[in-house]
Amino acid sequence: MSTDFIAAFYELCARRRDVRTEFTGAPLPEDVLHRILTAAHAAPSVGLSQPWDFVLVRDRATRQRFRDHVHEERRRFAGELSGERAETFSRISVEGIMESTLSIVVTYDPRRGSPAVLGRHAIADAGLYSVCLAIQNLWLAATAEGLGIGWVSFYREDFLRELVGIPSAVRPVAWLCAGPVSELAEVPDLERHRWRERMPLAAVVHDERYPAEPATAPTDAAARSTASAERSTSDSFVDQLDTDTRM
């Protein structure tokens, strides 16, 4: 594809954010929704099983019930934290469930394409992986369309199953808040709140073999070395990518 498109695609990857607080509450146009779902459905799937489903939740009462459940789960997680971690955590909002007007529940149905799903013979989770690939297509498409997506992970699968009627054989994979946003943050929320920092690429790329533990040898001499995954630099990843795409 064209050089301009390629550069814009990398910009898209760098701009995509997990949105927590920037939803405007404006409705998501139906044609745009149809397009981002079409992108999701165009994802690769093991044995072409297409094991995903998308439940569009607009109902306010359903979202409110989910939001209350998430708050309860957050309280449990907060109870495991102490000191600075607890304080940092308290600043990270999850109000997107109500501040956006649409949520998309994404599920995995392992029965689709059964009994002989090509490629799931040895890797039982390959179908689950496919669902995640679809989510990332949707996420990038939404970002390209100027929308935000926020993935909420603070819930119990059984609660969500009951909430929207997911049968026991089907697994809920994601609750995604979706909608127009005022902006996409330049730096991820968790980094901005100093929960964690982004790692340099070189810390996660290795030649021929997985590094002997503990990992100490980044392979790209041009990158800042890092003694471990936990000690990463704070250099702007967006800047790094920006430089890369101009090579």
Add this chain to the structure above:
Amino acid sequence: MSTDFIAAFYELCARRRDVRTEFTGAPLPEDVLHRILTAAHAAPSVGLSQPWDFVLVRDRATRQRFRDHVHEERRRFAGELSGERAETFSRISVEGIMESTLSIVVTYDPRRGSPAVLGRHAIADAGLYSVCLAIQNLWLAATAEGLGIGWVSFYREDFLRELVGIPSAVRPVAWLCAGPVSELAEVPDLERHRWRERMPLAAVVHDERYPAEPATAPTDAAARSTASAERSTSDSFVDQLDTDTRM
């Protein structure tokens, strides 16, 4: 982003293929490799844990050992098939491991960001999901760059672990063949060989609740109805997408 870019992005999603036979064997330029890995590393991850690693396998002997293992696993799977299924399966090639010159092993390290990975509190697999999102970024980036990616799923995780030295705490998620291709097939291999067909979008999108079983009610009146996931239409999905992006 611009209307042109958005249309091109949807074209990218539709063009992306799981490549089996079209690798030219030409080397993958280092700057392109760096860019597609940078895109992968820009993926969202639960609690910003960035739990992925990428092992670049160029060594011919390593790839040959993996290829031989895959052939053995394919023979086992073929043994479970009968008649038409077995015959169809025999036509689907997996020689990309040797026909391309680079393979990328993608792994998941659940220890990264521990002990308190934000959002993995209730959903243990959320870290695994993050790794898949990174893979899809890489896959789309490679496609934009004119490269092909082929995901090989016919292996035992323990074999791959031993092959490239992945520690027991880390999980191998994917073996991706990567490299320049002569072309990307218009129709997925599995569809062309009549293994399975693509489903209409309406069969997997539902309003407010998951459909009562068995699924019988697509929500989009414009789409062809389908009695179940197994009985899908053969209309070209690319055509459908193409129409959508022109709305």
